[in-house]
Amino acid sequence: MIVDIQNLRKTYKGGFEALKGVNLGIEEGEILALLGPNGAGKTTLISTICGITNPSAGTVHVGGHDVVGDYRAARAMIGLVPQEINLEPFNKVIDVVTYSRGLFGKPRNPAKIEEILKQLSLWDKRNARVMELSGGMKRRVLIAKALSHEPKVLFLDEPTAGVDVELRKDMWDVVAQLKAQGVTIILTTHYIEEAEAIADRVGVINGGALLLVEEKAALMARLGQKTLIVELQETLTEVPEGLAAYDLELVQGGQGLRYTYDTRGEGTGITRLLRDVAEVGLTMKDLQTKQSSLEEIFVGLVSEGTA
Amino acid sequence: MNWTAVWAIYASEMVRFFRTIAQSFISPVISTSLYFVVFGAAIGSRIDQVEGVSYGAFIVPGLIMLSVMTQALSNASFGIYFPKFIGTIYELLSAPISFLEIVLGYVGAAATKALFIGVVILVTASLFVDVPIAHPGAMVLFLVLTCLSFSLFGFIIGIWAGNFEQLQLIPLLVVTPLVFLGGSFYSISMLPPIWQKITLFNPVVYLISGFRWSFFGTADVPIGLSLLAIGGFTALCLGAIWWIFKTGWRIRS
Numbered sequence: 232m233i234v235d236i237q238n239l240r241k242t243y244k245g246g247f248e249a250l251k252g253v254n255l256g257i258e259e260g261e262i263l264a265l266l267g268p269n270g271a272g273k274t275t276l277i278s279t280i281c282g283i284t285n286p287s288a289g290t291v292h293v294g295g296h297d298v299v300g301d302y303r304a305a306r307a308m309i310g311l312v313p314q315e316i317n318l319e320p321f322n323k324v325i326d327v328v329t330y331s332r333g334l335f336g337k338p339r340n341p342a343k344i345e346e347i348l349k350q351l352s353l354w355d356k357r358n359a360r361v362m363e364l365s366g367g368m369k370r371r372v373l374i375a376k377a378l379s380h381e382p383k384v385l386f387l388d389e390p391t392a393g394v395d396v397e398l399r400k401d402m403w404d405v406v407a408q409l410k411a412q413g414v415t416i417i418l419t420t421h422y423i424e425e426a427e428a429i430a431d432r433v434g435v436i437n438g439g440a441l442l443l444v445e446e447k448a449a450l451m452a453r454l455g456q457k458t459l460i461v462e463l464q465e466t467l468t469e470v471p472e473g474l475a476a477y478d479l480e481l482v483q484g485g486q487g488l489r490y491t492y493d494t495r496g497e498g499t500g501i502t503r504l505l506r507d508v509a510e511v512g513l514t515m516k517d518l519q520t521k522q523s524s525l526e527e528i529f530v531g532l533v534s535e536g537t538a
Numbered sequence: 539m540n541w542t543a544v545w546a547i548y549a550s551e552m553v554r555f556f557r558t559i560a561q562s563f564i565s566p567v568i569s570t571s572l573y574f575v576v577f578g579a580a581i582g583s584r585i586d587q588v589e590g591v592s593y594g595a596f597i598v599p600g601l602i603m604l605s606v607m608t609q610a611l612s613n614a615s616f617g618i619y620f621p622k623f624i625g626t627i628y629e630l631l632s633a634p635i636s637f638l639e640i641v642l643g644y645v646g647a648a649a650t651k652a653l654f655i656g657v658v659i660l661v662t663a664s665l666f667v668d669v670p671i672a673h674p675g676a677m678v679l680f681l682v683l684t685c686l687s688f689s690l691f692g693f694i695i696g697i698w699a700g701n702f703e704q705l706q707l708i709p710l711l712v713v714t715p716l717v718f719l720g721g722s723f724y725s726i727s728m729l730p731p732i733w734q735k736i737t738l739f740n741p742v743v744y745l746i747s748g749f750r751w752s753f754f755g756t757a758d759v760p761i762g763l764s765l766l767a768i769g770g771f772t773a774l775c776l777g778a779i780w781w782i783f784k785t786g787w788r789i790r791s
Contacts, residue, residue: 243791281632284791303540306634317625326553333546334633376629 233259233384233415234280239289241275241439249275251439252289257417259383262410263444264430265419266529272439273419274314277386281311293384307335310382314389314419316369320362324353327361328375335380347378351405367398374405385409387418391425403429423529427451435532442532452493457522459490459501464514473511477504486516543635547643548650551617555651566605566655570662573601577723578666588725589756594667599750600722601663606656606681607688607717607742611709614648614692619699631790637783641693648689649682656681670753676761677752683768684745690775697788716742721750726758741767 234257241250249272257263267273278284280291282302291298296305319327328344348354351371356364361372370390377385387406391399406416406429420426426433427447434444460482467485477500480489488508492499508515555562574594582593589596618640621627630640663669671677692709699705720742726734737743738759748764751757757764782789 282790283628283631285786303634306632309632311628311632313625313628315625317628319624319626321554321557322550326550330546330550331629333549334543334629334635336540336542336634338542 232256233294234417235290235292236276236280237290239276239279239291240287241272241279241284242287249439250279250286253436253439253441255434255441255444257384257415259415260410260413261431262406262416262418262429263432263434264426264447265417265434265436266421266423266426267419267436268421271437273436274388275439276436277311277388277417277419281309281386282306307380308383310377310380310385312370312373312377312385312387312390314392316366316373318361318369318372320360322361323358324348324361324364324372324375325357327372328379331376332379337380343381344379347375350408351375352401367394370394370398370402378409382414384415384417387416389419389421391420391422399425435529437532456491456493457499457520459492459504460519460521461488461490461505461508461515462486462517462519463488464516467513471511471513474504474507477507540635540639543633544639544642544646547640548647551644551647552650555613555647562651562655563658566609566658567662569605570601570659571666573597574663574666588728589754591754591756592667595669596725596750596754597723598660598663598667598669599753600746602656602659602681603684603720603742603746603749604717604722605659606652606684607713607745608709609655610648610652610685610688611692611695611713613651614645614689615696615699615705615709616692617644617648618693618696619705622696623702627789637779637789641690641779641783645686645689645693648692649685652685652689653681656685672755673752677749680745680749680752680764680768683772684749687768687772687775690772690779694775694778694782697782716740717746721746721758741771744768745771 234255236253236255239250239253240248242248253272253276265273265276275284279286280293280298282298282305286299291305293305294308296302296308298305322330325344325348328348329339329341332340332344345354348357351374353368353371353375356368361369364372374387374390390406391402394402403425406418409416418425418430430447432444433447433450435442462483463486465486467481467488470479470481470488474488477490481487482489490501490504492501505515577597578594582597585593587593621630660669695705695708699707719737720740721737726737726743726747729737744759744764744767747758748761748768751761751764781787
């Protein structure tokens with residue numbers, strides 16, 4: 232585990248509890264997407280790991296180093312791309328990026344800076360002043376700064392907020408390249424699409440609490456699932472033996488049977504089920520089907536969290 | 539100690555200074571020349587001598603102190619306020635550096651700039667008048683300590699300031715009046731008796747008096763008091779910086 236967060240709490244001066252005991256382990260080399268609405272605590276979580284705010288309680292270790300007690304070793308491993316475009320406007324791109332490397336205590340390495348700028352398609356703009364760049368280019372400069380000291384862990388705080396579709400795709404390519412280089416990436420987003428496109432695991436955060444962390448594949452499997460509810464004339468107390476093979480659930484006070492199936496499978500099994508329902512002597516009143524999307528899972532989790 | 543980071547901060551601050559070298563260099567030269575025209579030629583011709591020194595030469599130490607103090611203050615306060623204002627402070631906070639390294643970088647650069655301007659003024663002034671330096675060692679010590687302490691003070695103001703008005707407030711409302719009333723252009727002995735007493739509450743009097751002593755060997759207040767004042771002020775600023783470091787005041791929530 233390259234990042235280990237234990238019971239992390241952050242209460243701001245006014246009494247606002249931004250993080251309510253977050254536990255999270257991040258494996259080396261993975262891409263973790265943190266999904267959550269505005270004000271969920273995503274940025275506070277990142278800020279606390281990166282040293283911008285002090286934790287109120289709990290611990291964070293990065294590469295085995297405590298981010299408070301052993302902050303030099305911990306922070307040297309971390310690159311941070313902030314949400315806001317915060318850049319020195321009058322300086323040249325190459326100077327801004329070189330400065331970041333120095334600030335992190337790394338010896339000068341023009342070849343490395345060149346490599347990073349080329350990777351981010353900034354090399355042609357290296358002598359341009361930051362204020363002359365477009366918004367998308369500025370965001371690349373932020374990434375270049377974060378990569379300048381060759382971090383093992385990269386935090387991207389809403390890297391594609393307010394970015395056009397094309398640039399967003401470029402950004403995802405860059406993230407994929409970094410992953411190939413072995414960099415662990417944690418990104419926050421409120422675009423579900425983004426989490427789907429690039430993450431290995433997805434975490435959902437709201438109200439300062441981590442509601443779920445799951446493999447994207449598992450989440451997608453839930454996503455691909457549909458439910459069929461067979462409403463019956465009869466009221467059942469248990470699932471009839473003849474239908475045991477379908478893994479059904481009794482719903483609506485015994486007047487309904489819920490069947491969950493995978494739309495991506497070869498056959499859904501619906502035809503057989505309906506035939507078998509008739510065979511055990513049940514009478515259908517109505518049918519309903521429902522598909523849960525990640526959006527729905529997300530909204531469901533988030534509203535549960537606030538309730 | 540992360541010296542690479544200290545150097546990175548120091549160098550990038552100095553780059554900003556050298557990018558505006560024309561302003562940085564020419565403006566003190568012009569203002570010094572103006573002071574000489576106004577005070578030296580117009581008024582000085584009627585004053586003749588102060589404590590055995592020509593008035594033109596007499597105002598040189600005060601003139602240097604005036605510029606050094608205001609420059610150190612504005613450079614250091616702006617230096618650390620600017621990253622707060624544009625948001626790049628996040629990088630300083632997330633870098634593997636301590637507050638001490640941040641202070642060394644910013645204060646070191648501001649003090650260097652102030653020292654540079656002090657030297658430029660001294661050289662410009664010596665083109666107009668003959669400036670003897672009785673105690674060169676003490677002169678350098680006072681100059682460096684003033685650059686350093688006022689840069690530290692400026693850094694504290696920059697950390698404290700929440701907007702540009704606050705950034706200007708203390709330099710304009712407190713420091714500039716104290717410097718002007720601190721005997722930059724006159725000797726305390728020229729004041730009415732009651733003001734001679736009151737002016738002793740102005741800490742800047744001790745700094746200018748000590749600096750002037752290093753040039754001409756005469757002073758308004760004993761040289762020991764001047765040393766104590768500059769040493770005390772430096773210590774006070776260092777104490778405040780240490781407290782900010784410990785509490786993360788206005789920097790890290």
